[in-house]
Amino acid sequence: MIKWIFLLLLSTAAIAQELQKEYFFTDNTIVSTDLFPKMQKRFELVRIPAGKILYRMDAKVVAKTFELNGIRLDTGKIRFVTFIKKSPVDVTSLKIQLTRVLQERYPTIAIENISIMPHGYLASLPPEANAVFDPSCYLNGNGTFYIIDKDGLRRYFDYSLDATLNVLHTTRKVLRRENLNTANTALKEVPFESFRDTPLTGIPEHPHRFRAGLKPATPIIVRNVEKMPLILKDDNVIVEVRNGSVILELIATATQEGGLYDIITIQKRDGKRSRAKVIGEKRVELQ
Structure with missing residues (x-):
């Protein structure tokens, strides 16, 4: 039983923590739990000089500090770690x-x-x-x-x-x-x-x-x-035919669909086709 607990602890310690490229700080003394809040082991990493808003450290130095405390870090492609004052x-x-x-x-x-x-x-x-x-x-x-x-x-x-x-x-x-x-x-x-x-x-x-x-x-x-669209293909539409001040209306079939002010083709009852402008729902104006 003790052997299994030891192996479990050993395997947990072997899991590498992943380092980020930026961390925010409020206290100028940076400790391990500032980087990894769930980490049980707490130790000092660096003291940032007073008045410094940005402080940059070599990622290898950060990793080495953790290594000296028995913790392995995965730096990935990160070359530098920047600490930014919150x-x-x-x-x-x-x-x-x-x-x-x-x-x-x-x-x-x-x-x-x-x-x-x-x-x-x-x-x-x-x-x-x-x-x-x-x-x-x-x-x-x-x-x-x-x-x-x-x-x-x-x-x-x-x-x-x-x-x-x-x-x-x-x-x-x-x-x-x-x-x-x-x-x-x-x-x-x-x-x-x-x-x-x-x-x-x-x-x-x-x-x-x-x-x-x-x-x-x-x-x-x-x-x-x-x-x-206001008019769909095969809809029966009202066609306005303007002759001066006189407006005549007739029924035709839309052979195309169209939205407001679109020009579509209609087919009259005699089979002839004409162009008409959509002016409303199922209503067109002969062109």
Whole structure:
């Protein structure tokens, strides 16, 4: 039994800890648990000189220090480790701005936590710091934004959030040009991590259809659907024929589909075809 415990401890110690290239610090004395919080053995690594905001160490020196304390580190391709003094700024206002931006686009998004970290050291925020977000913030759970400081310089921040969003999914295989409705879709809660385009969070107000076929349980994004044309092929349409101030109406069959102001071909009752402009739902104007 003792032998097995010894072997277990030995194998655990042999597992290499993976070194990162950047660490943030608040205390100038860096210890092992600052790099690996779950590590049981605590020992001093380096004392950063007072006033230093950035301090860089050779990764081999860091690894050697751990080795002398019986712990193996995997440095990978990292040549240097940079210690960055953690900024004392209160980023609450920036979190509020990010929350507002996301909730305006996705009213049902459920945000559990937001983490915001400035690039480098930042002593304070301007009194009214306005965050400038990239459009990609609507598609990703992490990213970068900036504010303009009192000197007119951009100060960048990284952010990440834990959130979920109800996204429309297909409930079965759907075909190209099939109507999007409650019979072939349903809402499903997913992590807000990464989307190729804006996800649909509900049935659109105006009728839509699928641009292409999709497999069952596929999250639906904006590029997957399109607005239903006002006129579909083989629809019976009302044709307006203008003659001065007089407007005549007749019935014809659309031989093409079309959206507002598109020029399509129609076929009259006598079999003749003409060009007409779409001016409304199932209504065209003879050209």
